[in-house]
Amino acid sequence: MARRSSGTRRLNQGPRAALDGFGRAVGSAAVRYVPESTDALRALVLRAAEERQPLAFRGAGRSYGDAALNGGHLVVDTCQLDRVLSWDPATGVIDVQPGVTIEGLWRHTLADGYWPSVVPGTMFPTVGGCVAMNIHGKNHFRAGPFGDHVLDFDLLTPTGETLRCSPEQNADVFRAAIGGFGMLGALTRVRLGLHRVHSGNLRVEGLAVPNLDALFEAFDARLPEADYLVGWTDLFARGRGLGRSVIHAARHLAPGEDPDPRRTLDPDAQDLPDRFFGVVPRGLMWKLLRPWVNDLGMRLVNLAKYTSSRLLERPGRTVLQSHVAFAFLLDYVPRWRDAYGLGGFIQVQPFIPADGARQTMRRIIETCHAHDLVPYLGVFKRHRPDDFLLSHALDGYSMAMDLRVTARNRERVWELGRAIGDIVVDAGGRFYFAKDAVARPDQVLATFGPERIDTFVALKRRLDPDGLLSSELSRRVLPQLPGLPAA
C-alpha cells in the first residue's frame, strides 16, 4: 500500500474525546471519528491499517465497562450510520445500518405490529453494539439472544474486504462476529427478523418472594407460560431473607385480546410520561436520587421496593403495561447514572449453570457481604445456551449487580469483582463482556475454554492479520489476540 506524504496529518492527530463506559468508573481519551457513510468508514479503516493505528469500534457507548474504549488510539463510532435500508411488514424483516438504535427499530415497526425480538434494558444501544455483544433480554430463556434473530450481516474487515455472513454463508465468521465485540471487522449492515405482536401492551404479573429459594421456585413455575421474566433482588437482605426479590412475569397478548390494537400500537402511546407522580420532571429525577445513592439510602430504596410489592402486588393478578414501560424501566430516569457520583459504578453479571445455581448465587451474594460491598441493584434472569463462539449464554441464571465505585473503595470493588469471577470459574459459568470491567485473562480462558479461544484467535488472524482491531477490553481479557504494538 502506498505511503502517505509526510505533510499529511496522521489519524491519531484527529479530534480527541474523553470517552467512558456507561458506568463511568472506567474511561480514557481517544481520537474519535464518526463517519457518515459506509464509504467513509471503509476509508478510515483502510487508512488506519496503512498507518498501523490500533482501532476500536463504538456504538452508543452503553456497555458498562471498557468494551468500546481504546485509550490513546482510535475509536470509530458508527452511530451516524443510522439508516433503515428496507422494512417489510409482511414478513417482519428489517435491513438496517449498524447505528440504528433499538428505539429506532421499534418506532419504525410497532405500528405495523412488530417489536424487536430481543431488547436490552435500555432502548439507546445500536444494532451494531447489540450484535457485537450478542445481547439478551428478559426473554432470553424463550427467544435466545439478539444473534438468533440476525438473518445476515455485512462485515468490513481490516483488509478492506466486505463479507456477507449468515448461518449458510461464511458461517464460521457469522458465529464468531456475533458476540465477537468488534474484533473481526465493522458491521456495516444487519438484516433482522422482528417479533409479531398484536398489542402495544403486555400482560404483567408482579409478586414479591421472600428469599432465594422462593425466587428460583417462582421463576421455574413461570417459565413454561411467560414470555418475559425478571427479578429485582434486594441484595442488602441477609439470613432467611437473603435473595428476597420482586419478580415481573409478562406475556404477549393473543390476537383479539386487545380491544383497540391500533391505539396501543401507535408509537406515541408508548412514550414514557414526562413527570414522575405527575409532578417531578423526568430530567430532574436523577438529582433527587443523588442523596439516596449510598449504603443507607439504597438499603431503604430496596426495602421500600420489596415492601410495596408485598403490599400491593399478588401472585396471579395482572396489569397491562406498554412494551416500553416494561422493557426500558431504567430509561424513565434520564441521566440516572450521574446519581452515582464522580466515581461511577461497575456492573458484574455472573452467568451460572442451572445445576447448583441456588448454592452458587447464595455464595456470590454472601461474598459481596463478606467484602462489605453490597450492590445497589440486582437483576436476576433465566438464560438458555446458543451456538455463538464466545457466547456468554448457558442453561442457567444470571445476576447483574451494580457496585458503586468511589476513590476509597475502588481497589476493593475490583477485588470483589475478581472474587466473583473465581466463583464463576468454579461453577463452570461465563462472563459477559458488555458488562465486565474486571475479569482477568486466566478467568476468561478458564470459562470459555482453550478450544473456543483458539478458534477465535485463528479467525482473527485470518480476517485481521495485523491485529488492527483492539480495545481496552480485548487487551485486558484476551491478550493472546494479535494486536499492533502500542505506539
Ligand SMILES: Cc1cc2nc3c(=O)[nH]c(=O)nc-3n(C[C@H](O)[C@H](O)[C@H](O)COP(=O)(O)OP(=O)(O)OC[C@H]3O[C@@H](n4cnc5c(N)ncnc54)[C@H](O)[C@@H]3O)c2cc1C
Ligand atoms: C441501562 C442499561 C441496561 C442494559 N441492559 C442490558 C440487558 O438487559 N441485556 C444485555 O445483554 N445488555 C444490556 N445492556 C448492555 C448493552 O445492551 C450492550 O452493552 C450493548 O452492546 C450496547 O450497545 P452500544 O451500541 O452502546 O455499543 P457500545 O457499548 O458502544 O459497543 C459495544 C461493542 O460493540 C462493538 N461495536 C459497536 N458498533 C460496532 C460495529 N458497527 N461493528 C463492529 N463492532 C461494533 C464495540 O467495539 C464494542 O465492543 C444494558 C446497558 C445499559 C446502559
